[in-house]
Amino acid sequence: MEKITDIQDELKQMSPLLSGLTQSNLYTIPQGYFEQLPEKLLAVARNSGIVEDSNQQQSDIPEGYFNTLADTILNRIKLQEGQSEHESEEALSPLLQSIRKINPYQIPVGYFETLSLEINPGLSDTAAEELKKFSTVLSVIQHKNVFEVPDGYFNSLSDVIISKLNIQPAKIVSIGRRRNIFKYAVAAAITGIIIFTGIKIIPSRPGGDIKPTTASLTEIQKLGVDLSKDSVKMEAEYANISDADIVKYLQSNGEDVNAALVASMGDEKNLPSSEDYLLDDKTLDNFLNNIEDKDLKN
Amino acid sequence: MKRFLLIITILTTGFFAKAQDAGDPDNKKQEKLQALYVAYITQELNLTTDEAQKFWPVHADFDREVKAVNEQDLGVIEREQLVLNIKKKYQDKFTRILGSGRTDTFFKKDIIFRQKLAERLRKMRQNRQNQGRPGLRRG
Numbered sequence: 001m002e003k004i005t006d007i008q009d010e011l012k013q014m015s016p017l018l019s020g021l022t023q024s025n026l027y028t029i030p031q032g033y034f035e036q037l038p039e040k041l042l043a044v045a046r047n048s049g050i051v052e053d054s055n056q057q058q059s060d061i062p063e064g065y066f067n068t069l070a071d072t073i074l075n076r077i078k079l080q081e082g083q084s085e086h087e088s089e090e091a092l093s094p095l096l097q098s099i100r101k102i103n104p105y106q107i108p109v110g111y112f113e114t115l116s117l118e119i120n121p122g123l124s125d126t127a128a129e130e131l132k133k134f135s136t137v138l139s140v141i142q143h144k145n146v147f148e149v150p151d152g153y154f155n156s157l158s159d160v161i162i163s164k165l166n167i168q169p170a171k172i173v174s175i176g177r178r179r180n181i182f183k184y185a186v187a188a189a190i191t192g193i194i195i196f197t198g199i200k201i202i203p204s205r206p207g208g209d210i211k212p213t214t215a216s217l218t219e220i221q222k223l224g225v226d227l228s229k230d231s232v233k234m235e236a237e238y239a240n241i242s243d244a245d246i247v248k249y250l251q252s253n254g255e256d257v258n259a260a261l262v263a264s265m266g267d268e269k270n271l272p273s274s275e276d277y278l279l280d281d282k283t284l285d286n287f288l289n290n291i292e293d294k295d296l297k298n
Numbered sequence: 299m300k301r302f303l304l305i306i307t308i309l310t311t312g313f314f315a316k317a318q319d320a321g322d323p324d325n326k327k328q329e330k331l332q333a334l335y336v337a338y339i340t341q342e343l344n345l346t347t348d349e350a351q352k353f354w355p356v357h358a359d360f361d362r363e364v365k366a367v368n369e370q371d372l373g374v375i376e377r378e379q380l381v382l383n384i385k386k387k388y389q390d391k392f393t394r395i396l397g398s399g400r401t402d403t404f405f406k407k408d409i410i411f412r413q414k415l416a417e418r419l420r421k422m423r424q425n426r427q428n429q430g431r432p433g434l435r436r437g
Contacts, residue, residue: 237334238418243426245327246419250412252328254368254381260416
């Protein structure tokens with residue numbers, strides 16, 4: 001191994017003595033020193049009286065000592081515990097200690113055999129006697145089967161009952177047909193529900209479901225209105241439309257029908273002036289008559 | 299199952315078809331009046347097929363909104379204001395299809411159609427009244 005000079009220098013600074021020592025073991029022992037050491041130590045101990053001779057010690061132990069050693073130790077422990085329990089009980093309750101191992105509750109001999117009779121002498125009756133008291137009939141027939149049937153009664157019973165019932169042969173209905181009827185019934189029920197719902201949903205107000213402005217030109221033509229400019233005959237188209245239809249249409253378009261009627265009477269110029277009303281009570285009647293006449297001329 | 303569905307379909311269709319056929323005659327008349335309105339406006343505005351295809355769907359929305367307002371229980375001024383708001387709202391949409399001039403014409407003709415109807419109503423009533431009072435003819 002090489003010396004590390006730095007460590008050597010450091011050691012030299014710390015302890016010149018140590019650094020001067022060579023790398024050799026200072027502690028040396030003679031050859032075989034440890035092999036003889038126990039014997040030497042034992043001999044010294046014997047001489048000083050600390051340890052007795054082993055041969056002499058073995059002779060002091062009785063024969064079979066270790067066989068009974070465990071039992072001996074256990075017995076001693078139990079004895080000590082028993083003593084300590086006894087002492088603690090005595091300390092807690094001297095009275096309990098004094099009556100220990102004596103049963104304080106004692107009953108005379110045969111006490112329970114006669115107890116029931118002492119409680120209720122009536123119970124001494126046997127079951128048979130008791131039954132006799134309640135019902136003599138039952139006591140008489142108690143072990144007898146009173147229900148008897150003739151031999152083979154149950155073998156022919158079902159035939160007898162059927163013959164008495166006079167059952168008509170059941171009408172045979174094919175399964176397929178039943179299923180068919182059921183199918184129609186369900187279909188009818190569902191249809192009913194659909195129709196009922198439809199009636200409820202469809203608005204009852206006349207004209208309520210009309211969306212006329214969605215009418216396409218084709219639909220208009222379908223309704224019989226001719227749109228070709230040369231042959232428009234609007235007047236003819238109005239022919240089938242009644243008074244009530246027009247009123248309904250105007251109302252549905254937010255028109256006040258009465259106001260519209262008055263407005264349609266004509267130009268305001270032709271209306272009577274306020275003075276006319278003052279001069280003649282029948283101004284309005286005359287005016288209306290004039291309008292009617294004019295309309296008739298048209 | 300297919301047969302079952304078929305039965306239901308036939309029964310239901312039959313009912314609704316019948317309901318349609320026997321539909322309220324009043325509704326037919328209302329539809330006819332509306333068709334006359336469409337015819338009148340189409341004619342007055344000189345709508346081409348292309349314009350009509352664009353115009354009437356927008357008009358349908360316009361009409362729905364106006365009718366919704368008319369169905370409400372409102373005062374006259376309030377109702378007119380709401381209708382006017384709707385007209386203003388749709389003015390741009392109509393202008394894009396018809397141009398501003400014809401949009402104005404549309405709003406005028408829309409009113410005139412109903413005025414014409416009112417006039418017709420008045421005449422119908424007068425005629426009926428006169429038929430009941432023939433003496434007036436002499437005056």
